[in-house]
Amino acid sequence: MPAPPCAARSKVTDIPVITTQDLTKVYRSRDGRETTALDGVGLHVREGEVYGVLGRSGAGKSTLIRCVNLLERPTSGTVTVDGRDLTALAGRGPRAGAELRRARTRIGMVFQHFNLLSSRTVRANVELPLEILGLTRRERERKALELLDLVGLADKARSYPAQLSGGQKQRVGIARALAGDPKVLLSDEATSALDPGTTRSVLQLLRDLNRQLGLTILLITHEMEVVKAVCDSAALMREGRITESGTVPELLATPGSELARELFPVAGQASGENRTVVDVTFHGETATEPVISRLARTYNVDIAVLGAAMDTVAGRQVGRMRIELPGPFEENVVPIGYLREQGLGIEIVRAPGAPEAEGTSGTAAGLLVRGGAR
CATH class of the missing domain: 3.30.70.260 (ACT domain)
Structure with missing residues (x-):
C-alpha cells in the first residue's frame, strides 16, 4: 500500500507526467458531417501537481480527459503518460491491446456519476478492478479495506451504494480508482453532482491523496471554486483549444488573464x-x-x-x-x-x-x- 498520511505538501517537480502534443479529435456523423472536439491541444502536467482544466459545456474538456487514457482514440497527435506513448500502444483495432491495458492500470479514473454497481457491496465495488488484475480473494479483501480506510469509509464496507450519500459514493469511486496503485488520477467533473459542503470535503480528500500518495491529478471542471481549492496549475479551454494555461500564481500575476478575472x-x-x-x-x-x-x-x-x-x-x-x-x-x-x-x-x-x-x-x-x- 502507499505511504501513510503526512502533513507535507506533495512535491511538484518539473518532470512531465502527462503530455499531449497536437491532440485532435474529430467526430464524424453518418451523413458525413464533422465536429472537431479537440483542435491541436498541447497539455503538460508535472509530477505531483493537481492540474485543473476549466471550460464551459462543449469546450472539449471531457473529450480531452478521455483521450488521456485512450477511452477515446485521438484522430491525430500523441498522448504520453508516465513516460509511455499511449497512442503508440493503441494499435489499429477498436479494442485495447494487452500493452495498453497494462499501461492503463497506472491511470485511475473518477467519474461524475460514480458508476458503482448497485448489486455489489462497497467493498466488492472497490475489489472489481483487483479481480481484473488477478489478485486472490484474500489480497482483494485486504487491499479494498485499506483503500476504504484511506477515503474514510472503513465502516461502510458491507453497505450497498443505495445506502450511501452522494459524497460517500464518490469516495467509493475514488477508492476504486486507487486500486491499481496509479501514478495518475483523472477526475471527470467528480464534484459537479454534489452539494457545496460535500464538494469541499471531496476536494480536500483529493488534495490529501495528492500529498499522501504523491499522486499527479488531472481534473476537469466548470467550477472556479475547484481551482481555488486544490489546483497548482490550470488551463482554460474554448472550442476544443487551450487558450490559457500556467501555474495558478503565474496566471494571477498575468495582466489580462481571463482565468484570473474569473x-x-x-x-x-x-x-x-x-x-x-x-x-x-x-x-x-x-x-x-x-x-x-x-x-x-x-x-x-x-x-x-x-x-x-x-x-x-x-x-x-x-x-x-x-x-x-x-x-x-x-x-x-x-x-x-x-x-x-x-x-x-x-x-x-x-x-x-x-x-x-x-x-x-x-x-x-x-x-x-x-x-x-x-
Missing part, C-alpha cells in the same frame, strides 16, 4: 470622466502588506476602492482589487510604477489620456494599457 472577479465603474481605474493583483507576501495605504501616504493621493476579492488558493493568500486614482493616466504614471515595484500585478482598466499599448487586444472592456509585476 477566479477573482472585481467590478466597479469610474466615478467620473477624469479618473484612472486600475486592477491590482496581490499574491505571495504582498497579499498581507498595506501597499495601498502606503501609496496614498507616499504620494498624497486619494484612492477609492471600487471592488475587492481575496481568498486562499493552493495554500497561498491571493486577492484582486479595483482602485480608482484621480486624474488622467499621465498624472498617475509614478503611483502606478510604485505598485509595480512592490511586486503587484497591474492591469489598467480605464486610463483617459493613455496611448494604446502595443499588442493590446482589448479583452476587457475599456482596457488600454497592460502592465505586469516586475
Whole structure:
C-alpha cells in the first residue's frame, strides 16, 4: 500500500507526467458531417501537481480527459503518460491491446456519476478492478479495506451504494480508482453532482491523496471554486483549444488573464470622466502588506476602492482589487510604477489620456494599457 498520511505538501517537480502534443479529435456523423472536439491541444502536467482544466459545456474538456487514457482514440497527435506513448500502444483495432491495458492500470479514473454497481457491496465495488488484475480473494479483501480506510469509509464496507450519500459514493469511486496503485488520477467533473459542503470535503480528500500518495491529478471542471481549492496549475479551454494555461500564481500575476478575472472577479465603474481605474493583483507576501495605504501616504493621493476579492488558493493568500486614482493616466504614471515595484500585478482598466499599448487586444472592456509585476 502507499505511504501513510503526512502533513507535507506533495512535491511538484518539473518532470512531465502527462503530455499531449497536437491532440485532435474529430467526430464524424453518418451523413458525413464533422465536429472537431479537440483542435491541436498541447497539455503538460508535472509530477505531483493537481492540474485543473476549466471550460464551459462543449469546450472539449471531457473529450480531452478521455483521450488521456485512450477511452477515446485521438484522430491525430500523441498522448504520453508516465513516460509511455499511449497512442503508440493503441494499435489499429477498436479494442485495447494487452500493452495498453497494462499501461492503463497506472491511470485511475473518477467519474461524475460514480458508476458503482448497485448489486455489489462497497467493498466488492472497490475489489472489481483487483479481480481484473488477478489478485486472490484474500489480497482483494485486504487491499479494498485499506483503500476504504484511506477515503474514510472503513465502516461502510458491507453497505450497498443505495445506502450511501452522494459524497460517500464518490469516495467509493475514488477508492476504486486507487486500486491499481496509479501514478495518475483523472477526475471527470467528480464534484459537479454534489452539494457545496460535500464538494469541499471531496476536494480536500483529493488534495490529501495528492500529498499522501504523491499522486499527479488531472481534473476537469466548470467550477472556479475547484481551482481555488486544490489546483497548482490550470488551463482554460474554448472550442476544443487551450487558450490559457500556467501555474495558478503565474496566471494571477498575468495582466489580462481571463482565468484570473474569473477566479477573482472585481467590478466597479469610474466615478467620473477624469479618473484612472486600475486592477491590482496581490499574491505571495504582498497579499498581507498595506501597499495601498502606503501609496496614498507616499504620494498624497486619494484612492477609492471600487471592488475587492481575496481568498486562499493552493495554500497561498491571493486577492484582486479595483482602485480608482484621480486624474488622467499621465498624472498617475509614478503611483502606478510604485505598485509595480512592490511586486503587484497591474492591469489598467480605464486610463483617459493613455496611448494604446502595443499588442493590446482589448479583452476587457475599456482596457488600454497592460502592465505586469516586475
